[in-house]
Amino acid sequence: MTRLVLVGPPGAGKGTQAITLSERLGIPHISTGDLFRAHVGEQTPLGQEAKRYMDSGELVPDSVTNEMVRERLSEPDAKSGFLLDGFPRNTKQAEVLGQILAENELGLDAVIQLKVAEDVVVNRLLARGRADDNEEVIRRRQQIYMSETAPLLEYYADILITVDGVGEVDEVAARVLEALRDHS
Ligand code: ADP
Numbered sequence: 001m002t003r004l005v006l007v008g009p010p011g012a013g014k015g016t017q018a019i020t021l022s023e024r025l026g027i028p029h030i031s032t033g034d035l036f037r038a039h040v041g042e043q044t045p046l047g048q049e050a051k052r053y054m055d056s057g058e059l060v061p062d063s064v065t066n067e068m069v070r071e072r073l074s075e076p077d078a079k080s081g082f083l084l085d086g087f088p089r090n091t092k093q094a095e096v097l098g099q100i101l102a103e104n105e106l107g108l109d110a111v112i113q114l115k116v117a118e119d120v121v122v123n124r125l126l127a128r129g130r131a132d133d134n135e136e137v138i139r140r141r142q143q144i145y146m147s148e149t150a151p152l153l154e155y156y157a158d159i160l161i162t163v164d165g166v167g168e169v170d171e172v173a174a175r176v177l178e179a180l181r182d183h184s
Contacts, residue, residue, distance in 0.1 A: 002027050002081040003106065004180075005088070005097075007152055008114030010141040011121030011128075012165050013172065017114065018085040020173040025180075027081040030072055032065060032089075039068075054132055057140030059089060059148065066096045073100055090148040091155050110183055111156040112176055114165035118142060 002025055006014045015031060022029035036054060039047030046064060053060045069087050072078065088094040101107055125138045153160060161179045165172055 002083075003101070003108050004082070005084045005108060005111045005156070006114065007111055007149065007156075008116065008165060009118065009121050009145045009149075010138070011125040012114040012116045013124075013169070014085045014114060016169055017165075017173055017176065018083050020169065021176060022083045024173070024177060025081070025083065027083055028077045029083050029085060030069075030078065030087070032069065032084075032086040034085075035068055035072065036060060055137070057132065057137040057144065059144060062090070062092050062096070065089075066093060069093075069097070070100055088152060091151055094152055094155055108156075108159060110159050110161050110180060111152070112179070113153060113160060113162045114172070114176075115162055116165040120166060 004021075004025075004027070006018055006021075008014050015033070018029045018031065036047070036050045040051050040054070041047070046068065049064055050060045059065075065087065069084075073082065084097075088097050097108075122138055122142065125133050126135065161176075161183055163172065163175045163179055167175075
């Protein structure tokens with residue numbers, strides 16, 4: 001059983017890596033960004049609430065995010081493990097994740113940091129051109145990563161695995177898998 005979290009700045013390639021890694025490890029990929037975008041697409045009340053924040057690069061309030069994750073983790077496929085992508089994004093969310101797992105006498109196995117320099121990620125995001133990828137919003141998301149999310153690296157220092165996120169997709173995935181093997 002494998003319970004993993006992927007951390008890295010917006011544009012580090014978490015989503016891309018998560019797809020490969022979840023396949024290779026046989027665990028579901030749970031992306032809060034994807035969950036929010038599905039809600040926005042279906043115009044649910046949660047989606048309407050989340051959209052305002054997403055469009056400006058702000059974090060969606062924890063109360064909304066945490067409930068959505070709690071529900072997702074209670075689904076049967078997550079019992080065999082999971083790869084979380086985009087959650088937790090601050091230490092409050094990390095505490096909630098810890099509580100959700102502790103209620104089932106579980107814990108995280110590892111937190112994988114994809115390390116990519118800021119100028120590299122900003123260029124990748126400008127090239128990607130998603131709806132929320134204009135320059136101002138990209139800069140705001142980077143700022144929020146530094147102030148809100150980067151403290152998680154300290155929070156999870158005991159189980160942190162840092163991997164160089166620059167390179168071909170397969171190459172980076174191979175690095176992560178190797179680091180996980182060494183870790184266990
Ligand atoms: P990126 O990796 O480019 O930041 P994501 O797809 O992970 O993009 O997230 C897109 C947006 O969804 C974020 O900018 C934020 O508004 C919202 N979001 C995603 N995950 C969370 C979270 N854990 N807490 C709060 N907001 C979130």
